[in-house]
Amino acid sequence: MKQSFALFSDYFALMDNRFTRIDSRVKLIVVFAVIAAALIAKNVLFGLSVFVFCVICMLKVRVPVKIIAVRMLPALLIMLVVVIIKALFSAGEVVFEFNLGLLRLTMTREGIAEGLLIGSRVAGALSAVMLLSFVTPAYKIFSALYWLRLPPLWVEIAMSVYRNIFAFLEYTGDIISAQKTRLGYIDTKRSLSSMGTLAGAVLLRAFDQAEKTSQAMKARCYNGTMPFVKPSPLTKGQMRVMLTSIAVIVIVFVLIERPGL
Structure with missing residues (x-):
């Protein structure tokens, strides 16, 4: 129960550690810089380096491996599908060939390389966002987005979606518990019927x-905008942390992307 609560809440973001003490605006800007660098990277090492670093940081703040894996699994499965599709349907030098009766599938060296590059970009960006969610409460992220001058409507919609996710999760859990009590998942036929009823409800x-x-x-009296507390200006210390972090990202990016690696 504790792990289920931690999976869908700010459980870890409300703990006290060196990452949670950093201003949310600084963390958000640094994460945006990491995502931008990961998306334009031409070498798989950058995305993989970001992925490994972020996972180590998550473990450092005592996030259980199981929760990290559960949060990452859906995106990583989609990434795997993209890599396979890219490898199968790209032109180039054939390295693997599969004959499935009337169907002949081939994997090319160029397709595998492009697929791995896309996969490393996704892994790097995903891990950065996950680390941010583990060390920053949602309300601080929304406040930082508003401070960055994102359209207020987008921020308000995101806040509403975030709040209702938990309301619907609780409602869904109550229905599933009631269905299980009434043997709604005792066999395949009843399970399908119960799932349809659940989705409709x-x-x-x-x-x-x-x-x-x-x-x-x-x-x-909602007039189209929600009031947000005006945040205080960033201090010199916060600016130093932000600029130093961005400088490290740029240096690592240049070192990995330079010819010869």
Whole structure:
């Protein structure tokens, strides 16, 4: 139960450590810099280096390996599919060949290289965002996004989505518990029926909650924007941390991307 709560909450972000003490705006800007560098990198080593560094940092702040794996698994599976598709459907020198009756599949050296590059970019960017989520509470991330002058509507929608994720998770858990009590998952037929009922109930609840939220916001004189507390200017120490971090990212990027590596 504790791990389930930690998986979908700010459990680790509310702990006290060297990463949580850094200003959320500094962390967000540094993560944006890492993502930008990962996306333009031409060498798989950069993305993999970011991935390894971020995983080590997560372990350093005592995030269990199981929770890291569960959070990363969906994105890594999608990344694996992209790598395989890229390897199978790119032209170049054939290195593997599979004959499946009437179907002949080939993997090319160029396709594998491009797929691995895409995979390293995804892994690097994903791990950076995950590390940010583990060391920064969601409300501070939204406040930092507002400070960065992102459209207020985007920030408000993100806040609403984040809040409702937990409401629907709790509602879904209650329905599943009730269905299990009534032997709703005793066999394949009943399981499919129960899953259909669950999906329909959650969808109807989403529409109902959207209507209630809209009415509540109108009753509270919502005029299209939500008030945000104006953050204080960054201190010299925070600026030094941000500039030093970005400088390290640039140096590592240049060293890895230079010809010969």
